[in-house]
Amino acid sequence: xxxxxxxxxxxxxxxxxxxxxxxxxxxxxxxxxxxxxxxxxxxxxxxxxxxxxxxxxxxxxxxxxxxxxxxxxxxxxxxxxxxxxxxxxxxxxxxxxxxxxxxxxxxxxxxxxxxxxxxxxxxxxxxxxxxxxxxxxxxxxxxxxxxxxxxxxxxxxxxxxxxxxxxxxxxxxxxxxxxxxxxxxxxxxxxxxxxxxxxxxxxxxxxxxxxxxxxxxxxxxxxxxxxxxxxxxxxxxxxxxxxxxxxxxxxxxxxxxxxxxxxxxxxxxxxxxxxxxxxxxxxxxxxxxxxxxxxxxxxxxxxxxxxxxxxxxxxxxxxxxxxx
Amino acid sequence: xxxxxxxxxxxxxxxxxxxxxxxxxxxxxxxxxxxxxxxxxxxxxxxxxxxxxxxxxxxxxxxxxxxxxxxxxxxxxxxxxxxxxxxxxxxxxxxxxxxxxxxxxxxxxxxxxxxxxxxxxxxxxxxxxxxxxxxxxxxxxxxxxxxxxxxxxxxxxxxxxxxxxxxxxxxxxxxxxxxxxxxxxxxxxxxxxxxxxxxxxxxxxxxxxxxxxxxxxxxxxxxxxxxxxxxxxxxxxxxxxxxxxxxxxxxxxxxxxxxxxxxxxxxxxxxxxxxxxxxxxxxxxxxxxxxxxxxxxxxxxxxxxxxxxxxxxxxxxxxxxxxxxxxxxxxxxxxxxxxxxxxxxxxxxxxxxxxxxxxxxxxxxxxxxxxxxxxxxxxxxxxxxxxxxxxxxxxxxxxxxxxxxxxx
Numbered sequence: 001x002x003x004x005x006x007x008x009x010x011x012x013x014x015x016x017x018x019x020x021x022x023x024x025x026x027x028x029x030x031x032x033x034x035x036x037x038x039x040x041x042x043x044x045x046x047x048x049x050x051x052x053x054x055x056x057x058x059x060x061x062x063x064x065x066x067x068x069x070x071x072x073x074x075x076x077x078x079x080x081x082x083x084x085x086x087x088x089x090x091x092x093x094x095x096x097x098x099x100x101x102x103x104x105x106x107x108x109x110x111x112x113x114x115x116x117x118x119x120x121x122x123x124x125x126x127x128x129x130x131x132x133x134x135x136x137x138x139x140x141x142x143x144x145x146x147x148x149x150x151x152x153x154x155x156x157x158x159x160x161x162x163x164x165x166x167x168x169x170x171x172x173x174x175x176x177x178x179x180x181x182x183x184x185x186x187x188x189x190x191x192x193x194x195x196x197x198x199x200x201x202x203x204x205x206x207x208x209x210x211x212x213x214x215x216x217x218x219x220x221x222x223x224x225x226x227x228x229x230x231x232x233x234x235x236x237x238x239x240x241x242x243x244x245x246x247x248x249x250x251x252x253x254x255x256x257x258x259x260x261x262x263x264x265x266x267x268x269x270x271x272x273x274x275x276x277x278x279x280x281x282x283x284x285x286x287x288x289x290x291x292x293x294x295x296x297x298x299x300x301x302x303x304x305x306x307x308x309x310x311x312x313x314x315x316x317x318x319x320x321x322x323x324x
Numbered sequence: 325x326x327x328x329x330x331x332x333x334x335x336x337x338x339x340x341x342x343x344x345x346x347x348x349x350x351x352x353x354x355x356x357x358x359x360x361x362x363x364x365x366x367x368x369x370x371x372x373x374x375x376x377x378x379x380x381x382x383x384x385x386x387x388x389x390x391x392x393x394x395x396x397x398x399x400x401x402x403x404x405x406x407x408x409x410x411x412x413x414x415x416x417x418x419x420x421x422x423x424x425x426x427x428x429x430x431x432x433x434x435x436x437x438x439x440x441x442x443x444x445x446x447x448x449x450x451x452x453x454x455x456x457x458x459x460x461x462x463x464x465x466x467x468x469x470x471x472x473x474x475x476x477x478x479x480x481x482x483x484x485x486x487x488x489x490x491x492x493x494x495x496x497x498x499x500x501x502x503x504x505x506x507x508x509x510x511x512x513x514x515x516x517x518x519x520x521x522x523x524x525x526x527x528x529x530x531x532x533x534x535x536x537x538x539x540x541x542x543x544x545x546x547x548x549x550x551x552x553x554x555x556x557x558x559x560x561x562x563x564x565x566x567x568x569x570x571x572x573x574x575x576x577x578x579x580x581x582x583x584x585x586x587x588x589x590x591x592x593x594x595x596x597x598x599x600x601x602x603x604x605x606x607x608x609x610x611x612x613x614x615x616x617x618x619x620x621x622x623x624x625x626x627x628x629x630x631x632x633x634x635x636x637x638x639x640x641x642x643x644x645x646x647x648x649x650x651x652x653x654x655x656x657x658x659x660x661x662x663x664x665x666x667x668x669x670x671x672x673x674x675x676x677x678x679x680x681x682x683x684x685x686x687x688x689x690x691x692x693x694x695x696x697x698x699x700x701x702x703x704x705x706x707x708x709x710x711x712x713x714x715x716x717x718x719x720x721x722x723x724x725x726x727x728x729x730x731x732x
Contacts, residue, residue, distance in 0.1 A: 017568070020569050021572075025581065028581065028585055029585065032585040144709065145709070147708075148705055148708040148709035149705050150661055150664060150701070152683070153683060153697070153701040153704065153705065156690065156701075164690070255574070259574050259577055260576050264665050264668065264669070267669060278580060279669060282584045287584075290580070290581060290584050293577075294578065294581045297577040298573075298574055298577065298578075301572060301573075
C-alpha cells in the first residue's frame with residue numbers, strides 16, 4: 001500500500017469516526033426528553049391551552065413528528081453543512097455564535113499551543129542533556145507540579161495575585177481592545193501562562209525520555225567527532241528522531257488540555273470563547289447551541305487526530321505501509 | 325492456589341497440584357464470595373423491602389430490633405447503588421490486590437525494597453493512605469457539613485481575620501480580630517459550611533471515583549485486549565477499530581452533552597468516564613498478549629494441556645499487570661480532576677459536598693477569605709501529584725524496561 005493510499009484510507013476513517021460520534025449524539029438526543037417541548041406544554045397549561053396540542057405543535061414545528069430515519073438523514077446533512085439552527089440564548093444562528101466565540105478562543109489558544117510545542121521538547125532535551133543533575137531535577141519537578149496543579153485553581157490564584165493585589169493585569173476581560181494591542185496581550189498573558197505550564201509537563205516528560213535514548217547513540221558520537229556544533233547536534237540529530245514518538249502523543253495531550261481547560265480557563269478569566277459558550281448553553285438549556293458546540297469540539301478532536309497521523313507518516317519515512 | 329503457596333520451586337508438592345480438581349476455587353475467590361454474600365443480601369433487602377424514602381440502616385435496625393445498637397455505631401444512613409458498587413470494588417481490592425501481597429511475602433519484599441528507594445513515592449503513598457482511610461471512615465464519624473449563615477467566614481485555627489468580615493465569631497474576639505477555633509479547623513465558607521468536613525466528604529468522592537473507575541476500566545480493557553488478541557482475523561480488526569473510535573471520543577464534551585440531556589450524578593460521571601477510558605489499556609494488553617503467546621513458556625503450558633482461559637489468566641494477564649497498574653495510576657488523577665472541574669462549574673452532582681464545589685463557593689471571597697479556595701485546592705493538587713509520583717515509582721519498581729513504552 002502506498003503512501004497516498006494510506007492517507008486516503010486515513011481520511012476515510014476520520015469521516016467514519018465523525019459519523020459514528022454524530023450518530024451516537026443523535027440517538028442520545030432523540031431518546032431524551034426535549035426541554036423545548038416540555039416548556040411549550042407548561043406554557044400552554046399556564047395559559048389555559050391544551051398541553052398535548054402544544055406539544056404536537058412544537059414537534060411539528062421542529063420536524064420531530066417525522067420518522068426516525070428521516071430525522072437522522074436531516075440531522076447528518078445539517079451537521080456536515082454546519083447548518084446548526086437558531087440559538088435562543090444568543091438570538092442568532094448557532095454557526096454565527098460559534099464563529100464569534102472561536103475568534104476569542106483562537107486568540108489565546110494559538111499562542112499557548114505554539115509555545116507548548118516549542119518549549120516542551122526544548123525543556124525535555126535540556127533535561128535529558130543534564131540527566132540526573134540538579135537542573136534535570138528542577139525541570140522534572142517543575143513539570144510534575146505544572147501537570148498536577150489543577151489549571152482552574154492555578155488560574156484563580158494567579159488572578160488574585162496579579163489582578164487583585166498587584167493590579168498588573170485587568171481582572172475583567174475586555175472584548176473591545178484590538179487583537180494585536182498591548183492591552184490584549186496583558187489580559188491574555190495569564191491564561192496563556194496557565195495553559196503552557198499545564199501543557200509543557202506531559203510533552204517535556206515524553207521528550208526527555210525519548211531524547212535520552214539518542215544522546216549516546218552512535219550517530220551522535222560521529223557527529224561530535226566530526227566537530228558538529230552542539231546546537232546543531234542537539235537540535236538536528238537528537239530532536240528530529242525524538243519528535244517522531246512525541247508527535248504520536250502530542251496532539252492527544254494538547255487536545256485534552258484544549259477541551260478540558262478552555263472550558264475552565266475561559267470561565268475563570270471571563271473570555272467569551274467556545275468553552276464559555278458551551279457552558280452557558282448547558283446552563284441556559286439551549287439545545288441547538290449545546291449540540292453545535294459539542295460537534296465543533298468533536299470535529300476539532302477528529303481533525304486533530306487525523307493531522308497527527310498524517311504528520312507522523314511524513315516525519316518518519318521508515319514506516320512501511322505494506323504491513324497495514 | 326488453595327491453601328499455602330510454595331515459596332520455592334523445589335518445595336512444590338506436585339502430587340497435591342495434579343490431584344486437584346478443576347473446580348477447586350482459590351482462597352481469594354472463596355473469601356470474596358463469602359464477603360460478597362452479605363453485601364448482595366443487603367442490596368436485595370434494600371431493593372425489595374426498604375421503601376423509596378426510607379433509610380436502609382434505620383429500617384434494618386428496626387427489623388432486627390436493635391435500633392440502639394445500630395445508633396451507637398453510627399449506622400443510620402442510607403446507601404445508594406454507587407455505595408454498593410464501591411463496597412464491591414473495595415472487596416475486590418482487598419482479596420485480589422492486598423491478600424496476594426501477603427500470600428507472596430518474597431515478591432512483596434522485593435518490590436517494597438525497590439519502591440522504598442523512591443522517597444517522593446513513599447510520601448505519596450502515605451498521603452493517599454490518609455485520603456483513603458479518612459475518606460472511607462471520616463463520613464461515618466463526622467456529620468455532614470451544614471449551612472449556618474451565622475458563622476460564615478470563620479478563619480482556620482491559629483489564624484485571625486478582621487471581625488468585620490466574619491458573621492459571628494465562634495472563637496476568641498480580640499481588638500476587632502477574630503481567632504480561629506478547633507471547632508472549625510480549616511474555617512468556614514460564606515454559607516457557614518465547615519471547610520474541613522467538606523474536604524473529608526470530598527475525599528470519599530475521590531476514593532469512589534478511583535476504585536470504581538479502576539475496576540471498570542481494568543475489566544473492560546483486559547477482556548477486550550485479550551479477546552481481541554486471541555480471536556485474531558476480522559474480529560480482532562473490528563474490535564481494534566472500535567477501540568480507535570472510543571479513543572477519539574472527546575469525553576469531557578460528550579459528558580457535557582449527556583449531562584445536559586439526563587442530568588448530573590456521580591454515578592453517571594463514573595460510568596461515562598470509565599466507559600470511554602479503557603481504549604489505551606485494551607490496545608496495550610492486546611499487543612502484549614500477542615507477543616506473549618509466542619514465548620516458549622506459553623507454548624509449553626499449552627502443550628501441557630492448559631486451557632486458553634488458564635493461559636490468559638495465569639500467564640498473559642500477570643505479565644501485563646505492571647503496565648496495567650501504571651496506566652491506571654496515571655488515569656485516576658485525570659478522573660479526579662475532571663470531577664473537580666465539573667463540580668467547580670456547578671455541573672457536577674450538587675447534592676454531594678466536593679472539592680470543586682468548595683473552590684467555586686470561595687471564589688468571590690478570595691480577597692479576604694483565601695482558605696476556602698486554598699485548602700481544597702491544595703488537597704486536590706496533592707492528591708493528583710501523589711498519584712503521578714506513585715505511577716512513576718510503580719513503573720520503575722515493577723517494570724524497569726517499560727519506562728519509555730508506558731510514558732508514550
